[in-house]
Amino acid sequence: MAKTKKSVDELKWRKTELQRLRREKLKNNPDAYEREKQKERERYHRRKSQNKIKTIKQLTPRQQRIKKKIWRNSSKRYREKQKEKQRSIDQYINENTPPSTPEPGPSQLQVVVLPSRQSRVGRKIVKKNRAKVHRDNQKLKSHLMKAEAKARKYKNRYFRLKNKIKRNSPMTKVNTLLKGHVVSAEVKKKLLFHEALVSQISTNYSNLPKKKSTQKYFRDVLTGKILKKYKCMGELNFMSYKVKRSRRYNKTTALKNIQALRLRVQDFLEKDINSKLCPGKKDTVTRHKLIKQKRLLNKTLIQLYDDFRKENAIFLSYSTFCKLKPFWIVHPNVNRRDTCLCTVCENGELLIRRLKILNIINENCLDKVCKSMCCPEDMLEKCLSRLCNKCNKKELEITAYNPDDVSFYEKWVSKTVDVNIKGYIKRCKKTIKEQIQCTKRNIVDELNKQIPNLFKHISNRNHQYKAIDYIKKYITDNSAVIHVDFSENFACKYANEIQSMHFGGSRQQLSLHTVVFYYQNKEDGIIVSESLCTVSESLRHDPVAILVHLQPVFDVISLRVPNLSILHFVSDGPSTQYRNCKMFYIIGSRIKNNFQNLRSITWNYTExxxxxxxxxxxxxxxxxxxxxxxxxxxxxENIDKFLELIKGMVKNISLIKVSQEQIDNNLSLPSNIQPFKGTLQAHQVTWSQEKPHILQIRRLTCNECTTNKNCDHYHIGEYKIPLQLDPESFHVSNQEDECNLGSPSNIYEDRKINGILFVYSLLL
Known part of the structure; x- marks a missing residue:
């Protein structure tokens, strides 16, 4: 049977049906449907780039009108189709829905009339137009304000220029000055002579040849001490202005690079003698997304400016010095209490401020008292130690007062007090600010009594700051500086805590030992610094714990400086941590074991x-x-979580974990360590490979004398490192024992070592 030929309409319908089935199949497969849409998007963009598809802007005006007409017809058909669909749905619902219950009365029924679609669209257009009008209004207001400001500026400039150009005669100036006043003819004649003389001098100065020597000679003739004494230099402002301008220009051109000057001011202000670093985690200053740890000035900017001028042979105005001050170096805020003050300095300041209030002395701070009793050039160590022949007999100037008047002064003291804790009386040591009642004579005597200790304290402070800065500045390729300190313990926290956790004793604390070490870069020879922090659950801060915290630091330094031979340490001087006989033993017998070529060690303590x-x-x-x-x-909640979170947040600080077992199981110290008399006076401890069993103890840091001999300037004594004799305190490692006892040759060379010790060491 022959196939019947299908009509064109049947073929179109068949093709449409196949397309519909294909689309339904695609929609049921999300991955294939997404690939198809991506393919269509790429095809659209490709055809658009080939100009096969044109946007409405690319069409001619006639084509745009035709296109818009097509859009309107299509939208009209779409809306009619939607309305027809909605009518059919409503008709079907009405025909197949049973009768509804009786409607409630007007009091029970609340009719809500919703706005139509056209109304909603209209409101949107109104809001859009109002917003546009408001923006345009604000822009016009801004332009108007700028125009008015510019008009005022040029108006004021015009009047200033007009007044400047206007030249009154001397008689006119006198009449203007005396307007409304009745004076004698003699006074008027004197005023007229003054104005005429100033006008004549100004005219002669402007007619001088443009030679600096001639103008300078003219100025020298007219100016002098008498005019300065009676504050009449302002009358010659037409010359003083040019003097000021020429002097500023000649001296500031000596330093062309303003960035170099900024760095010099920053280095000067960041010295520990001029400002102190705030240790708190909230003590930061942020500017332009740059976060810096805050530093507080130790003096006023005027005092620091004078010190800067003495230290640097550069002309710099006070205003420029203030502008170049870094933003993170700020004045101490009186509204924020300072919790890191020195007891000696603060007690001295309290005495001096009290005497200033009583009008007994003219100085109001400790720094001014030191300057008044030392040489005017500078507060040298020799002057503060009262060894200078020029100023050792200077005394504090005291004005007349009644010695028997009763007054008071404040002082920080530590007292043992009885405290009632749960019904039991316990004696506790507390630090309080005590108010001492006494006569004015007693206050003056107390200050005179404290002045030697204050001067010695300030001298030690200044000397240590300068000596440590010198060590950091002149680091060689075989030396390094390690600055260490314990930070305040960090208390672990939860984001949300119950009350018993917040107020109880369940919070775990972590000990943070922070280190900043400085060394010379091999490639460019620049001194660089690295920061490390060792974290431990152990809250011990004794010398054994310090040694364990320093072990990872030694490993890093060995990598950075392989040929290390000179090692400098810098720290504060608490007797329970860094400055005691056990730490002296570690300096002389433990640190050297971490480096092969180490020849000398210095440990420097700040005041x-x-x-x-x-x-x-x-x-x-x-x-x-x-x-x-x-x-x-x-x-x-613990140390592992602390390290996991912090390591991903800090880039320039290496965090290292130190377990509690490492500290508890570390090699114990020998039991025969003897204390050194004068430990609290020591500010430098040195060790040398030439005398491995002897430490040189110095009152202050000396950068001139070598580490293997007695210092000619600050020598206190020698500390002999004891040998480890207690068998229970020996480690199982033979290498450690050799480091503790030394080689037989060293024992033979030391005459003070008993022969029995040598035999005992050989047996071990």
Whole structure:
């Protein structure tokens, strides 16, 4: 049977049906449907780039009108189709829905009339137009304000220029000055002579040849001490202005690079003697997304400006000095209490401020008292030690007062007080600010009594700051400087805590030992610094714990400086941590074992109460980031979580974990360590490979004398490192024992070592 030929309509219908089935199949397969849409999008963009598809803007005006007409017709058909569909649905619902219940009365029925679609569209257009009008109004207001400001500026400039050009005669100036006043003819004649003389001098000065020598001679003839004494130099302002301008230009051109001057001011202000670093995690200053640890000025900017001028042979105005001050170096805020003050300095300041209030002395701070009793050039160490022949007999100037008048002064003291704790009386040591009632004579006597100790304290502080800065500045390729300090323990926190956790004793604390070490870069010879922080669950801060915390630091330094031969340490001087006989033993017998070529070690202590430095800033950054993470919902409940979160947040600080077992199981110290008399006076301890069993103890840091001999300037004594004799305190490692006892040759060379000790060491 022959096939019947299908009509064109049947073929179209068949093709449409196949397309519909294909689309339904695609929609049922999400992956294939997404690939098909991506393919169509690519085809559309390809045809559009080939100009096969044109946008409405690319058509001619006639084509645009035709296209818009097609759009309107299509939208009209679509809306009619939607309305027809909705009518059919409503008809079907009405025909197949049973009768509804009786409608409630007007009081029970609340009719809500919704706005139509056209109304909603209209309201949107109205809001859009109102917003546009408001924006245009604000722009016009801004332009109007700028135009008015510019008009005022040019108006004022015009009047100033007009007044400047206007030249009154001397008689006119006198009449203007005396307007409304009745004076004698003689006074008027004197005023007229003054104005005429000033006008004549100004005219002669402007007619001088443009030679600096001639103008300078003319100025020297007219100016002098008498005019300065009676404050009449302002009458010659037409010359003083040019003097000021020429002097500023000639001296500031000596330093062309303003960035170099900015760095010099920054280095000067960042010295520990001029400003102190804030150790707190909240003590930061942010500007232009740059976060810096805050530093507080130790003096006023005027005093620092004078010190800068003495130290640097550069002309710099006070206003420029203030502008070049870094933004993170700020004045201490009186509204924020300072918790890192030195006891000696603060007690001295309290005495001096009290005497100033009583009008007994003219100085109001400790620094001014020192300057008044020392040489006017500078407060040298010799002057502060009262060894200078010029100023050792200077005394504090005291005005007349009644010695028997009763007054008071304040003083920080530590007292043992009885405290009632749960019904039991316990004696506790507390530090309080005590108010001492006495006569004015007693206050003056107390200040005179404290002045020697104050001067010695300030001298030690200044000397240590300068000596440590010198060590950091002149680091060689075989030396390094390690600045260490314990940060305040970090208390682990949860993002949300119950009351018993917040107020109880369940919170775990972590010990942070921060280190900043400096070394010379091999490639360019520039001194660079690296920051490390060792974290431990152990809260021990004794010398054994310090040695364990320093072990990872030694490993890093060995990689950075393979040929290390000179090692400098910098720290504060608490007697329970860094400055004691056990630490002296570790310096002389343990640190050298971590380096092969080490020849000398120096440990430098800052003056008590003045030990804030770069490690405090490292601790502040870490604790601040940890608190920020807790505030964002992270829980820091132990040391592992602390390290996991912080390591991903800090880039320039290496965090290393030190377990409690490493500290508890570390090699114990020998039991025969003897204390050194004068430990609290020591500010430098040196060890040398030439005398491995002897430490040189010095009152202050000396950069002139070598480490293997007695210092000619600050020598206190020698500390002999004891040999480890207690068998229970020996480690199982033979290598450690050799380091403790030394080689037989060294024992033979030391005459003070008993032969029995040598035999005992050989047996071991």
């Amino acid at each position: 008590r109460g003045h030990g804030k430095g770069a490690p405090d800033g490292v601790g502040g950054v870490i604790k601040r980031i940890a608190d920020r993470l807790v505030a964002m919902g992270q829980d820091i």
